[in-house]
Amino acid sequence: MQFQQLTYFLAVARTRHFTQAAELCQVAQPSLSRQVRNLEEELGASLFRRARGNITLTPAGEALLPLAQRILADMDTARHEVQELAGMRRGRVRLGATPSLCSGLLADALAQFHDEYPGVELLIEEGGSRDLVRELANGELDLALIVLPLQSNDPALSTQPILREGLVVASAVDRPAPSVNASPLSISDLRDRPLVMFRHGYDLRETTLQACRSAGFEPTAAVEGGEMDAVLRFVETGLGWAVVPSMVLKARPALRGTPLDHPRLVRTIGLAHRKDVEPPHAARTFRRVLLGYLTRLGADELGPDLEVLETTPPGETPPDHI
Numbered sequence: 539m540q541f542q543q544l545t546y547f548l549a550v551a552r553t554r555h556f557t558q559a560a561e562l563c564q565v566a567q568p569s570l571s572r573q574v575r576n577l578e579e580e581l582g583a584s585l586f587r588r589a590r591g592n593i594t595l596t597p598a599g600e601a602l603l604p605l606a607q608r609i610l611a612d613m614d615t616a617r618h619e620v621q622e623l624a625g626m627r628r629g630r631v632r633l634g635a636t637p638s639l640c641s642g643l644l645a646d647a648l649a650q651f652h653d654e655y656p657g658v659e660l661l662i663e664e665g666g667s668r669d670l671v672r673e674l675a676n677g678e679l680d681l682a683l684i685v686l687p688l689q690s691n692d693p694a695l696s697t698q699p700i701l702r703e704g705l706v707v708a709s710a711v712d713r714p715a716p717s718v719n720a721s722p723l724s725i726s727d728l729r730d731r732p733l734v735m736f737r738h739g740y741d742l743r744e745t746t747l748q749a750c751r752s753a754g755f756e757p758t759a760a761v762e763g764g765e766m767d768a769v770l771r772f773v774e775t776g777l778g779w780a781v782v783p784s785m786v787l788k789a790r791p792a793l794r795g796t797p798l799d800h801p802r803l804v805r806t807i808g809l810a811h812r813k814d815v816e817p818p819h820a821a822r823t824f825r826r827v828l829l830g831y832l833t834r835l836g837a838d839e840l841g842p843d844l845e846v847l848e849t850t851p852p853g854e855t856p857p858d859h860i
Contacts, residue, residue: 541613543577544606546570547585551603554593604676611677615818629655629820634663634670634682636741637766639807642785643701644683647831651824658820666740671695674812680821685741686808697808700832704843705745705803706784706795713776715796722799725753732760732778734769741805746781749803784843797843806847 549559549570556574560567578585585599595603631651635644640662648660663673667684674682675693686699707723709715715723728750735757736743743762750757760778766786773780774792781803787795809825811817817825829849840846 539577539580540573541610543573544610546573547577547599547602548606548610550574550586550593551595551599556593608675608677612815615677615680615815628657628659629818630659630661630680631818631821631824632661632663632678632680633821633824634665634673634679634684636667636670636683636685636807637664638783638786639683640664641766641789642783643832643835644828647828650831651827654827655820655823658824666737668739668741671810674810677812677815680811680817681825682810683807684810686806694813695810696813697810699806699808699847700829700849701807702804702845702847703783703785703807704797705742705781705805706787706797706843708770708773708780708782708787708790708793708795710774710776711792711794714794715779722797722802724800725749725798725803726755726800728757728779728781729753729755730758733757734764734772734778734780735759735762736769736780737763737765742781742783745803745805749781749801784841788841 546559546563546565549562550556553559553562556571557567560570563570574585581598581602583598584596585602587594587596648662651658652660663670663679663682665673668689670679670682670684671688671693673679674695683700684697686697688695688697707715707728715727733746735746746757761772764772766782769780770782770786770790770793772778774790781798782795783805784795787793809828811821816822832846833849835846
């Protein structure tokens with residue numbers, strides 16, 4: 539089995555078309571097809587069902603797909619790691635984060651890292667925790683900021699809790715939730731209230747649903763299926779309320795956050811990477827910069843609903859340079 543064969547296999551799996559895959563790989567189509575067939579012969583199984591205008595993966599192809607993705611991703615990571623250890627002042631950090639963190643604390647930490655290491659490429663993947671966990675497992679990310687705890691069926695990841703943040707009810711300033719200037723809202727206050735719900739796969743959606751069901755009711759959705767920016771914009775227009783992290787409201791003057799109580803809703807953010815592969819040198823350096831940045835944040839910058847947890851990188855001492 540050759541890396542080139544796996545590259546061609548992934549290209550066909552992605553495009554579902556041999557000619558387009560050949561163009562993507564900048565190779566002649568007969569050559570690509572021959573290499574894929576050689577791979578199938580070596581494995582003793584067909585990887586694709588070939589029908590005119592309809593290329594699909596066989597069960598063997600479905601089984602190989604995540605393994606091939608991980609093998610090639612690890613090979614790319616190894617190449618960058620060797621370049622860094624060879625003394626080249628460059629590298630790459632592939633970081634995943636939830637939208638609330640991308641628009642909040644993470645931006646300043648990234649700016650600090652870029653100032654210190656301008657030659658390091660920063661690749662940011664924004665998404666829900668479940669999506670980021672899958673991309674970590676596939677070797678597509680070096681680090682990810684995800685919501686803890688992991689699900690029981692999640693892949694083996696090493697996680698470090700770093701933040702605990704409170705959730706609030708976001709409402710439009712001109713249509714505020716009734717308890718904004720009084721006591722906090724309880725979950726039962728959301729009964730029969732129109733809510734703006736996140737798309738499936740968002741941890742905030744699952745947290746809201748679970749809290750409402752524990753209080754004995756199903757939430758009423760005015761609109762659902764949005765990402766963070768869309769949800770906040772829908773709330774601004776008065777479509778409904780939404781349960782969100784308090785930090786996302788700092789740059790939204792048209793929104794107001796009402797604390798939740800009975801129960802208070804919180805979530806823990808952790809920094810995660812695969813257990814079987816140590817993050818590359820550049821990613822480990824970014825981890826130190828991020829945790830150091832969190833350590834220096836004051837109470838005014840954090841606010842009452844955000845708490846910094848562990849900020850010591852596991853088993854590491856800061857390097858002099860990248």
